[in-house]
């Protein structure tokens with residue numbers, strides 16, 4: 001028996017979907033491995049030509065001395081913060097109250113590493129430079145997430161990042177970048193990854209969000225930092241005997257999709273404006289600054305869900321498969337643009353939003 005919600009079931013039946021790169025299934029891995037010579041030697045416990053060449057490529061892309069492949073960002077970032085705390089002899093770090101480490105990692109940083117956290121700023125806005133300047137507590141590291149996912153993917157101006165970086169360097173505070181969506185921010189800043197990462201001491205990037213790979217992460221920094229990160233990776237059980245399904249697919253989709261980030265960003269701006277034309281609908285940010293944004297619809301879930309189910313059946317276009325009730329009578333969801341958006345015929349998209357606008361009136 002299906003356990004799908006009526007909305008998820010209706011979404012699954014549509015021929016076109018608005019977000020992501022298409023339906024998620026194991027074809028993602030099959031496609032990535034298709035063109036690879038079966039005689040290619042696998043990696044062993046983090047060593048081997050194929051993993052090392054991918055790491056070197058990513059280090060060059062990020063403008064860092066070295067890069068290490070990890071099975072997950074959760075593992076990589078806890079390790080990065082641990083290394084900086086050990087180096088500074090201070091068991092305290094600061095980050096946004098809605099940081100992934102704070103709300104999605106079951107307190108791994110606190111439970112495994114006994115690191116205290118300072119939550120900087122408010123939940124509903126980006127960390128401000130003034131809040132960093134006013135911080136009186138001694139911290140080893142400040143983590144900045146670009147874009148700030150839980151508030152719709154907002155970004156500070158580049159000049160503010162430069163000022164944060166200069167302040168941290170002057171104070172001896174290590175600056176770490178949660179760059180789970182790093183490629184996605186580059187078109188807005190009009191900077192290369194290396195130019196942006198030069199502001200940070202350590203950087204994590206992901207391969208299954210905008211890139212759409214299977215899983216996996218890179219942690220990059222100077223040589224001494226990455227040597228320590230490999231020791232911690234072993235301690236965390238992150239040295240799977242082989243990680244090739246992850247880094248080979250990461251490499252395959254990175255090459256395909258990193259160059260398309262500017263296009264995804266423009267399409268996100270186009271889609272957000274279609275949403276904003278509908279009564280009761282607002283996007284956060286109103287004009288996206290990356291390929292992602294959040295949609296808020298001022299209608300209770302029990303009223304909105306049947307409207308969307310009807311819309312999908314009528315138009316064959318699926319907008320979203322879930323609704324979160326973010327506050328009393330308001331639903332929200334996240335949109336991330338990838339390859340799927342360009343597959344929707346323009347007249348179909350136009351019709352879908354005309355119908356949505358009419359249904360929400």
Ligand SMILES: Cc1ncc(COP(=O)(O)O)c(C=O)c1O
Nearest residue numbers: 072073074075100145149178180
């Ligand atoms: C901003 C951010 N940081 C870190 C992570 C952790 O990545 P992983 O799922 O690879 O552990 C995520 C995952 O969603 C994320 O969105």
